[in-house]
Amino acid sequence: MDHMNAHTHRAVETTAGTPAVRRFGMQFTSTPRGARLARRLVSHRLDEWGHPYTSSVNETVTLIAAELVNNAVRHGHVPGRDFRLQLTDHAGVVRVEVSDVRDERLPELSGRQPPDNTEGGRGLYLVAQLASAWGTRPRAAAPGKTVWAELSTPPA
Structure with missing residues (x-):
C-alpha cells in the first residue's frame, strides 16, 4: 500500500456525563492519490459518527478537508515525506x-478577502467562508506546520 501509512488511530473516549470524543488520524503520501483517499476517509468516518454522507456537516467538513489536504500536497510537499490528517468530533465541534x-x-490568515484573478488562493478563502474558525500552528514534535479548521455542528 503505497498510498497510506499503516499508522491509523481511532478512538472513542467517554467519561460519565461528558460527550464522546471521536478521533481518527492517519498519514498519507503527499500525492494527489493520498489527498483523494484522505478526503474519502473523512467523509466515511463522519458518516460512521452519525453525520450522514448527504448531511451539510459531512459535505462541509469533507470540502474543508479536501482543501487543506490539497494545500498540503501542493504547497507542503517534500519528496519522501507524508502529510498527516487528524479528525475530531467532540461537543458539537468537528475539527x-x-x-x-x-x-x-x-498560509495567509486573512482568508476573508476574496482572491484576485491570479492562480491559487481560493482554497483557503473557501475554508474561511465555511469553517467556524481556522488557523495554523507549528507542528508538534516535528518540523512543519498544522493547518486546522473547525465546524460547529447543530445539536442532535
Missing part, C-alpha cells in the same frame, strides 16, 4: 487538522 513538513510556507 480537521492537516500537518505537513514545510514550516516556511505558512
Whole structure:
C-alpha cells in the first residue's frame, strides 16, 4: 500500500456525563492519490459518527478537508515525506487538522478577502467562508506546520 501509512488511530473516549470524543488520524503520501483517499476517509468516518454522507456537516467538513489536504500536497510537499490528517468530533465541534513538513510556507490568515484573478488562493478563502474558525500552528514534535479548521455542528 503505497498510498497510506499503516499508522491509523481511532478512538472513542467517554467519561460519565461528558460527550464522546471521536478521533481518527492517519498519514498519507503527499500525492494527489493520498489527498483523494484522505478526503474519502473523512467523509466515511463522519458518516460512521452519525453525520450522514448527504448531511451539510459531512459535505462541509469533507470540502474543508479536501482543501487543506490539497494545500498540503501542493504547497507542503517534500519528496519522501507524508502529510498527516487528524479528525475530531467532540461537543458539537468537528475539527480537521492537516500537518505537513514545510514550516516556511505558512498560509495567509486573512482568508476573508476574496482572491484576485491570479492562480491559487481560493482554497483557503473557501475554508474561511465555511469553517467556524481556522488557523495554523507549528507542528508538534516535528518540523512543519498544522493547518486546522473547525465546524460547529447543530445539536442532535
